Amino acid sequence: MAWVLLLLVLPSFASHVVELPPPERRILLFHDGVSPSQRVAAASAQGRIVRELPIIGAIVVEVDPTKLLAQASPEVRAVETSRWTNWVHEAPAREFALPDLSAIRVQSSALGWPWRRRGPPQPPKPGKDAPEGVKRLKAVSAWLVSKGAGVKVAVIDTGIEATHKDLAPNVKGGWNTIKDNADFKDDHGHGTHVSGTIAAIADGRGVAGVAPEAELYGVKVISKGGHGTTDDVIAGIQWAVDHGMQVINMSIGDTEKSESLCLAVKKARDAGVVVVASAGNDGKQVHWPAACPGALAIAAVDGGNRLTTWSSRGKEVAFIAPGVEVYSCFIGNRHLWASGTSMSAPHVSGAAALVLGAHPGWKAEQAEAAMRSTAFKSPAVPHFWQGSGLPDAEKAVK
Numbered sequence: 297m298a299w300v301l302l303l304l305v306l307p308s309f310a311s312h313v314v315e316l317p318p319p320e321r322r323i324l325l326f327h328d329g330v331s332p333s334q335r336v337a338a339a340s341a342q343g344r345i346v347r348e349l350p351i352i353g354a355i356v357v358e359v360d361p362t363k364l365l366a367q368a369s370p371e372v373r374a375v376e377t378s379r380w381t382n383w384v385h386e387a388p389a390r391e392f393a394l395p396d397l398s399a400i401r402v403q404s405s406a407l408g409w410p411w412r413r414r415g416p417p418q419p420p421k422p423g424k425d426a427p428e429g430v431k432r433l434k435a436v437s438a439w440l441v442s443k444g445a446g447v448k449v450a451v452i453d454t455g456i457e458a459t460h461k462d463l464a465p466n467v468k469g470g471w472n473t474i475k476d477n478a479d480f481k482d483d484h485g486h487g488t489h490v491s492g493t494i495a496a497i498a499d500g501r502g503v504a505g506v507a508p509e510a511e512l513y514g515v516k517v518i519s520k521g522g523h524g525t526t527d528d529v530i531a532g533i534q535w536a537v538d539h540g541m542q543v544i545n546m547s548i549g550d551t552e553k554s555e556s557l558c559l560a561v562k563k564a565r566d567a568g569v570v571v572v573a574s575a576g577n578d579g580k581q582v583h584w585p586a587a588c589p590g591a592l593a594i595a596a597v598d599g600g601n602r603l604t605t606w607s608s609r610g611k612e613v614a615f616i617a618p619g620v621e622v623y624s625c626f627i628g629n630r631h632l633w634a635s636g637t638s639m640s641a642p643h644v645s646g647a648a649a650l651v652l653g654a655h656p657g658w659k660a661e662q663a664e665a666a667m668r669s670t671a672f673k674s675p676a677v678p679h680f681w682q683g684s685g686l687p688d689a690e691k692a693v694k
Contacts, residue, residue, distance in 0.1 A: 313521035320361045321346060321378035323527055323556045325354050330371040338369040347476075347527065351534040352559045356527040376526075376556050383529070383548035384454070384486050384522040387577045387596070387606050387619070387636035426504040428599070429493065429618030429643050434690035435506045435650065439498070441693040444507025444649035446656075449494055449543040450536035451642075452529065453487030454522070455480045456514030457627045460488060462502040463512065466495045469539075470514035473531035474524065480514035484522060485627045487514060489634055490547045492625030493642035495649065503624055503631055506646025506689065507653065513541060518548065526554050529585070533560045537567050542652050545645040546573040546591075547638035549583030558588035565590030568659030570652075572645040574637035576608030587612045592664065595682065596620065596640040601674040603681060607637055614664075614683040615671060617643035647687040654693040666692045 322342065326335050335355055339345050343357035356378060368375055426436050448468075458467040458481070470480035482488045491505075491512050498508035517532040518524040529548070536544050544564060550557075564571050575595045576583030586593035586608075596607040596619025603609065604620060619640035626632045644667075651663045670691035671684040 313519075315519060315521040315523055317380040317523075318525065319358045321525060321527060322357050322359055323349070323354050323376045323378050323530075324357060324368075324372050325352065325374040325376065325556060325559075326371050327373045334371050338371045341369065347531060349527065349530050349534060349556075349560070351537060351563045352530065352556055354556060374555065376554065378526040379550060379552065379554070380523060380525045381550055382522045383518050383524050383550060384484070384638065385549060385577050385636075387604070426498070427493075427623045429622055429639075430504060430506050430646075432618055433506060433643055433647055433686070434688050435646065438650050438689035438693045439508070442650045442654035443498070444495065444510035444646070444653040447507065447510045447543065447649040447652045448513060448539075448541045449507075449510050449545060449645060449649055450513045450515050450532075450541040451487050451491050451494065452515045452517055452532040452536065452544060452546045453490055453548060454484035454518040454520075455482035455487045455516035456491045456512060457482045457488045457625070457629070458514065460492075460625050460627075460629055462496040462625050463488070463491055465497050466508075466510060466512045467491075468511045468513060470516065471532070471535045472516040473528045473535065474516060474519060480516040482514065482516070482627050483520040484518065486518070486522070486547070486638065487516070488627050489624045489632070490545060490638060490642045492631075493622060493639060494545060494646045496625055506643055507649035510646070510649040510653070513539070526550075526557055530557055530560045533564050537564050537569060541569055543570045543572065543645050543648050545642050546571070546585055547641045549574055549576045549586060551576075551578075551583055553584050553587070557585050561585050561588040562590045565660055568661075570645070570648045570660045570663055572641050572648065574641040575613055577606050577636050577638075578608060579606050580608055582608045582610045582612040592644060593683075594637060594641040594644050596635075596637045597674065597677065597686070600676060601686060602676040604635075607640075609681040611680055613681055615644050615667070616640070616674060616677060616682045616686050644687055647689045647692060650689050651692050
């Protein structure tokens with residue numbers, strides 16, 4: 297008997313978008329004690345000033361790659377390329393075996409975003425069930441104490457669809473660092489999916505997030521095609537800190553380390569912000585900014601709390617969380633399944649919002665300590681690859 301694989305057209309994060317990189321940029325980091333005017337003068341000698349990044353005392357300049365840079369002035373301690381790269385990486389389809397009699401599985405696009413399916417498991421039953429990942433963190437039980445009300449969560453990503461029926465009551469604002477304006481509309485889908493896991497409202501319809509009363513702020517640093525620059529991301533962190541965000545979720549990653557990005561993460565953490573980031577989806581070492589000191593790197597586990605084959609791993613991992621076939625919001629007022637550490641990170645961001653909602657006045661240090669001390673260690677994952685384990689929101693909010 298021959299098996300027939302039916303290909304269905306499903307919503308996809310990735311689209312066939314041809315994008316040209318912006319002019320090459322450099323991030324200039326200065327020695328302590330250099331005045332703002334001296335920084336501007338030194339930066340102007342290198343190229344056209346694009347933006348300042350006060351959170352790390354840096355200035356971004358646009359340069360002509362065909363010309364040699366002028367010798368850096370003594371005020372400049374380091375010059376770093378602002379990488380233009382794809383920050384949204386897919387979870388490889390190899391986690392799923394074909395054929396499968398229980399469901400029809402579908403590869404969503406030529407760009408390889410996660411396998412999705414129509415068939416079991418079914419979406420949450422209206423009025424009865426939260427998504428499986430939300431239940432596995434014991435968030436529903438934690439709602440008796442906290443639903444994250446009033447906690448400000450910045451989703452540094454592709455933006456948020458503010459009109460989505462499951463998100464609209466909780467979306468309070470945002471910023472677009474690419475265009476430097478308040479248009480944070482999601483034209484990609486990734487940020488909306490992440491936002492649904494964090495704080496979709498629990499109204500018995502659609503999907504409920506881990507912290508269904510937390511406030512969402514869309515910080516768009518990634519384009520329709522999934523690209524962005526290092527300084528766009530840092531500017532997003534800057535906006536979040538300047539506007540009093542209590543949790544930052546970054547389900548984004550780069551395989552190359554950036555000193556500037558890690559410095560921004562440190563500054564945000566020093567300001568009392570819980571910084572959560574996806575570990576990566578290549579089965580290798582943890583990506584950046586998740587690997588930056590001060591960030592909580594989140595690895596992905598399946599329904600049996602086993603580390604997925606594609607989840608990045610290492611000593612930098614702070615927690616594990618559900619990351620296989622997570623059901624959440626999508627642009628166009630829709631929903632879809634998706635897999636990746638991008639889906640794991642918002643589970644932990646939502647748990648942090650629950651803890652902060654239960655303990656007004658707490659900062660990152662207290663919230664993270666509460667989650668670490670109450671997390672569940674999975675016997676199916678080596679201890680050095682799971683950090684503190686799977687968060688237990690019911691215990692953490694007490």
